Amino acid sequence: MSETGxxxxxxxxxxxxxxxxxxFKSAALGGLDANFNLYLPPQxxxxxxPILVYLAGLTCTEDxxxxxGAFFAAASAQxxxxxxxxxxxxxxxxxxxxxxxxxxxxAGFYLNASNPKYAKHYNMLTHVTLELPxxxxxxxxxxxxxRQSIFGHSMGGHGALTLYLSSPTKQYxxxxxxxxxxxxxxxxxxxKAFKGYLQGGVEEAAAQYDATELIxxxxxxxxxxxxxxxxxxxxxxxxxxxxxxxxxxRDAGHDELQVxxxxxxxxxxxxxxxxxxxxxxxxxxxxxxxQ
Amino acid sequence: MSETGxxxxxxxxxxxxxxxxxxFKSAALGGLDANFNLYLPPQxxxxxxPILVYLAGLTCTEDxxxxxGAFFAAASAQxxxxxxxxxxxxxxxxxxxxxxxxxxxxAGFYLNASNPKYAKHYNMLTHVTLELPxxxxxxxxxxxxxRQSIFGHSMGGHGALTLYLSSPTKQYxxxxxxxxxxxxxxxxxxxKAFKGYLQGGVEEAAAQYDATELIxxxxxxxxxxxxxxxxxxxxxxxxxxxxxxxxxxRDAGHDELQVxxxxxxxxxxxxxxxxxxxxxxxxxxxxxxxQ
Numbered sequence: 241m242s243e244t245g246x247x248x249x250x251x252x253x254x255x256x257x258x259x260x261x262x263x264f265k266s267a268a269l270g271g272l273d274a275n276f277n278l279y280l281p282p283q284x285x286x287x288x289x290p291i292l293v294y295l296a297g298l299t300c301t302e303d304x305x306x307x308x309g310a311f312f313a314a315a316s317a318q319x320x321x322x323x324x325x326x327x328x329x330x331x332x333x334x335x336x337x338x339x340x341x342x343x344x345x346x347a348g349f350y351l352n353a354s355n356p357k358y359a360k361h362y363n364m365l366t367h368v369t370l371e372l373p374x375x376x377x378x379x380x381x382x383x384x385x386x387r388q389s390i391f392g393h394s395m396g397g398h399g400a401l402t403l404y405l406s407s408p409t410k411q412y413x414x415x416x417x418x419x420x421x422x423x424x425x426x427x428x429x430x431x432k433a434f435k436g437y438l439q440g441g442v443e444e445a446a447a448q449y450d451a452t453e454l455i456x457x458x459x460x461x462x463x464x465x466x467x468x469x470x471x472x473x474x475x476x477x478x479x480x481x482x483x484x485x486x487x488x489x490r491d492a493g494h495d496e497l498q499v500x501x502x503x504x505x506x507x508x509x510x511x512x513x514x515x516x517x518x519x520x521x522x523x524x525x526x527x528x529x530x531q
Numbered sequence: 532m533s534e535t536g537x538x539x540x541x542x543x544x545x546x547x548x549x550x551x552x553x554x555f556k557s558a559a560l561g562g563l564d565a566n567f568n569l570y571l572p573p574q575x576x577x578x579x580x581p582i583l584v585y586l587a588g589l590t591c592t593e594d595x596x597x598x599x600g601a602f603f604a605a606a607s608a609q610x611x612x613x614x615x616x617x618x619x620x621x622x623x624x625x626x627x628x629x630x631x632x633x634x635x636x637x638a639g640f641y642l643n644a645s646n647p648k649y650a651k652h653y654n655m656l657t658h659v660t661l662e663l664p665x666x667x668x669x670x671x672x673x674x675x676x677x678r679q680s681i682f683g684h685s686m687g688g689h690g691a692l693t694l695y696l697s698s699p700t701k702q703y704x705x706x707x708x709x710x711x712x713x714x715x716x717x718x719x720x721x722x723k724a725f726k727g728y729l730q731g732g733v734e735e736a737a738a739q740y741d742a743t744e745l746i747x748x749x750x751x752x753x754x755x756x757x758x759x760x761x762x763x764x765x766x767x768x769x770x771x772x773x774x775x776x777x778x779x780x781r782d783a784g785h786d787e788l789q790v791x792x793x794x795x796x797x798x799x800x801x802x803x804x805x806x807x808x809x810x811x812x813x814x815x816x817x818x819x820x821x822q
Contacts, residue, residue, distance in 0.1 A: 253762065254803035307802065310601045313810075471544065511598065512545035519604075 246379045249275065255316035256282040259306055268371040269329040270361035276325045276372060277302045278381070279312060283319035290387030290529035291321040292522070293368065293412075295396030295403075298429075299346045302326045305393070310515035314522035320529055321383055323376075325368050327395070332361035342429055343436055349424075350399030351449050353437040362437055369403055369411060389525040391416040393514055394474070397466070398424055401451035401485075405458055413528040414463035416521045418514045419472055422485035423452035429479050452481070455499070456488045464489075464499045465524045467517050469507025537670045540566065546607035547573040550597055559662040560620040561652035567616045567663060568593045570603060571673065574610035581678035581820035582612040583813070584659065584703075586687030589720075590637045593617045596684070601806035605813035611820055612674055614667075616659050618686070623652035633720055634727055640715075641690030642740050644728040653728055660694060660702060680816040682707040684805055685765070688757070689715055692742035692776075696749055704819040705754035707812045709805045710763055713776035714743035720770050743772070746790070747779045755780075755790045756815045758808050760798025 249261040259279045266274035283289050292315070294305045302324045305311065315322050328348030334357060337344035353362035373385045390412045392400035397420020404415035424430020425442050434445035446453045455462070468475055468482050475482075482501050489499040507513040540552040550570045557565035574580050583606070585596045593615045596602065606613050619639030625648060628635035644653035664676045681703045683691035688711020695706035715721020716733050725736040737744045746753070759766055759773050766773075773792050780790040798804040 252799055252801050252803040253760070253797045253807075255807050259803060308598050310604070310806070312803075312806070313601070313604075469544070506544045508543055510543050512543040512550060512603075515601070515603070516544075516546050 246375060254279075255312040257284065257312070257316050259312070261302070264375055266329075266367060266371060268363045268367040270332060270363075272329050272331060272361060274326060274329070274367065275302050276323060277306045278324070278376065279306070279315060279322040280382070281316045281319050281321060284321060284382045288382045288384040289319050289321050290389075291323055291383050291385065292525050292529065293323045293325070293388065293390040293400075295325065295350060295368070295390065295392030295399040296327050297392070297394030297396050298327070299341050300327050300396075301346070304511070308511035308515065310518045311522060314519040314526075318522060318526040318530070320522065320526060323372065325364075325372060328364065329361040334358065334361065343432055347395065347433065349395060349433045349437065349449070350403060351433075351437055351445075354439040354444065355437055356439075358437050364399075365403065368399070369407070387529050388412050389414040389529055391418075391521055391525065392420070393418045394480075394509065395421055395429070397421065398430075398451060401464070402449050402454060404464070405451060405454035405462070406448055414465075414525050416465040416524055417467075418517065418521075419468045419475065419480055419509055420451070420466060420482065420485075421480055422466070423450060423481040425450045425453065426484065427479045427481060452485045452488045455485060455494065456492050458492065458494075462494055462498050463528055464494075465521060466499075466501045467504055467520075468502075469504045469509065469513050471506045472509040472513070474509050537666060545570075546603040548575065548603070548607050550603070552593070555666055557620075557658060557662060559654045559658040561623060561654075563620050563622060563652065565617060565620070565658065566593050567614060568597045569615070569667065569672070570597070570606060570613040572607045572610050572612060575612060575673045579673045579675040580610050580612050581680075582614055582674050582676065583816050583820065584614045584616070584679065584681040584691075586616065586641060586659070586681065586683030586690040587618050588683070588685030588687050589618070590632050591618050591687075592637070595802070599802035599806065601809045602813060605810040605817075609813060609817040609821070611813065611817060614663060616655075616663060619655065620652040625649065625652065634723055638686065638724065640686060640724045640728065640740070641694060642724075642728060642736075645730040645735065646728055647730075649728050655690075656694065659690070660698070678820050679703050680705040680820055682709075682812055682816065683711070684709045685771075685800065686712055686720070688712065689721075689742060692755070693740050693745060695755070696742060696745035696753070697739055705756075705816050707756040707815055708758075709808065709812075710759045710766065710771055710800055711742070711757060711773070711776075712771055713757070714741060714772040716741045716744065717775065718770045718772060743776045743779045746776060746785065747783050749783065749785075753785055753789050754819055755785075756812060757790075757792045758795055758811075759793075760795045760800065760804050762797045763800040763804070765800050
């Protein structure tokens with residue numbers, strides 16, 4: 241363990257770079273051990289590189305995107321680091337936390353809980369936006385956090401869009417998402433999560449945690465790419481609602497140079513879909529990260 | 532279920548093609564249910580395509596290569612189908628079959644067992660070389676089995692090399708392998724497997740199931756590519772022995788146009804290694820499959 245408290249768990253060489261798993265005691269998550277994966281492309285051996293944060297979906301860990309996303313070929317070629325956080329605190333010991341697959345463990349929704357029952361541990365927003373950059377910088381790893389972008393899948397797509405759109409400091413240069421939960425105050429997954437984590441429930445969420453609500457209020461130019469599949473059962477069930485996001489974006493004056501929402505014929509919600517468009521998304525961000 | 536007994540379990544669109552999981556009652560595996568994954572590239576919708584068989588390693592199923600191999604981008608671009616068999620029969624109910632991770636379930640070694648205890652079920656050689664092509668052809672799927680090649684990882688690399696080198700009918704045009712068990716009669720994994728599955732033990736194996744023994748006797752030109760990582764712990768432990776295979780190949784007159792064995796600095800035994808060189812291997816086979 242280094243002085244920063246960062247412990248290297250494992251390291252795998254891939255596409256000429258290194259995928260490293262770290263563990264540390266996370267203050268944001270109430271002192272629990274937290275894992276993350278960091279991919280350093282070969283260019284990181286000769287200087288600081290920009291970073292793209294990948295937020296995974298419900299039930300996932302820091303490993304799913306790394307193992308199945310097929311992100312490394314393009315990240316290596318473009319010289320971009322990838323950060324894979326976990327999706328929730330682990331082992332908080334809160335009653336009921338492990339009862340459902342779409343709430344609690346594996347389902348942190350990238351927010352800071354205001355319900356006292358969860359407020360000590362469920363602070364994935366702070367964990368992703370503040371704590372991880374700080375821990376990584378303190379450890380002296382060769383990342384240039386002034387060049388950050390963010391993307392994600394499903395719940396992680398919700399996370400990527402909302403963290404991008406709500407950051408007062410413009411922390412991220414761009415956001416993209418695979419099959420994101422785009423209007424969570426209007427779908428069962430979001431309603432359940434917000435009622436549980438937030439004292440003010442769905443109403444509290446609208447102001448900060450709903451991409452469709454947020455894009456309606458943003459005046460500045462944005463850089464957003466979204467893909468979803470027409471064969472995605474969660475899309476068909478109304479959990480994703482990308483059309484709502486698109487309409488709100490257009491209504492607010494964000495044209496297709498700023499917000500692209502692509503419907504991909506026949507693709508589903510799996511990593512087989514994500515990996516197909518992985519390279520597209522990396523290149524979308526690379527254009528902005530390499531400026 | 533179709534008349535051939537082939538049941539479609541699931542289907543995922545990926546890289547413009549379809550990854551389909553099938554189930555059927557396998558005669559070769561003693562009547563047990565067997566699963567396999569078949570990737571049909573987009574070109575399969577307008578005619579028969581060549582096929583590349585991927586054999587996975589110890590503890591794996593038909594899913595590991597499909598989920599983590601990053602094979603589909605190149606297979607889609609090249610118009611090559613991919614077949615992912617399982618690594619052993621499942622649920623044969625033989626005493627001791629599930630005791631170890633490197634023998635029995637998940638560890639079929641791509642041979643036909645001659646030990647009566649295993650001979651009814653453990654016939655992965657017949658399953659891969661005869662039964663799966665027959666089942667797929669009978670179902671009318673658009674595969675041209677006159678254009679077949681084979682590759683694999685670790686135990687599956689052993690399988691790919693031995694099935695390629697021992698086929699009297701030249702069933703496969705080429706073979707490649709990631710970190711293959713290259714001389715199994717000389718390493719602990721192979722010795723254990725052969726003593727268990729074969730009445731004649733290691734001695735019986737030398738004639739048919741050891742790539743290093745086989746390449747020494749092959750006179751015809753061959754097409755073989757092997758990659759292994761210098762950071763691979765199983766390589767360091769002497770389970771893989773690629774140098775033995777290389778020496779036997781050169782001694783038998785197979786030059787580097789016929790047999791390439793590449794040592795990859797710092798890579799390990801994982802799918803992070805495999806995915807890095809996945810595209811290389813697909814293109815190696817494509818050159819021969821598309822003739």
